[in-house]
Amino acid sequence: MKKFSFENLEVWNDVKLLTKDIYIMTKSFPDEEKYGLVSQVRRAVISVSSNIAEGSARNSAKDQAHFYQIAFSSLMEVLSQLIISVELEFINNNQLKLHREKISDIAYKLNALRSAALKRTKK
Numbered sequence: 001m002k003k004f005s006f007e008n009l010e011v012w013n014d015v016k017l018l019t020k021d022i023y024i025m026t027k028s029f030p031d032e033e034k035y036g037l038v039s040q041v042r043r044a045v046i047s048v049s050s051n052i053a054e055g056s057a058r059n060s061a062k063d064q065a066h067f068y069q070i071a072f073s074s075l076m077e078v079l080s081q082l083i084i085s086v087e088l089e090f091i092n093n094n095q096l097k098l099h100r101e102k103i104s105d106i107a108y109k110l111n112a113l114r115s116a117a118l119k120r121t122k123k
Contacts, residue, residue: 006056011109015049015075018102022078025099029090037090041081047074048106052113061120068114072107079103 006012022045026038048071055067082099085091 004053004057006053009052009056009113011106011113012049012052012056014102014106014109015045015052015071018078018099018106019045019049021099021102025091025095029085033090037081037085037088041078041085044074044077044081047071048078052110055117061117065114065117065121068110068117072110072114075103075107075110 022041026033026041029038051067051071051074055064055071058064058067079100082091082096082103086093086096
């Protein structure tokens with residue numbers, strides 16, 4: 001089966017794993033958060049992988065960089081929601097630390113991807 005370019009990106013695969021982790025972790029959130037924080041954090045993490053995929057399919061490097069920036073912004077939204085989840089005692093500090101490390105690694109890779117795309121616009 002043919003793979004699309006985004007499927008070969010290490011950062012997309014990292015986000016795919018983070019997404020799975022977030023979905024599993026939020027299963028334990030209170031039922032009343034099903035349409036609140038659970039929905040928000042799940043949509044945000046899905047947005048990260050979706051924007052990486054969409055960006056990789058764009059023809060212009062400027063468009064690619066734009067979608068990678070949106071992915072980064074959604075990733076920061078995920079982090080914010082996880083911090084709030086600790087404050088609400090839905091997750092513990094160890095869970096946050098583990099996910100923060102993954103998010104930091106993904107953020108670094110996304111910034112590198114965006115920077116590479118922006119460099120191509122200057123050629």
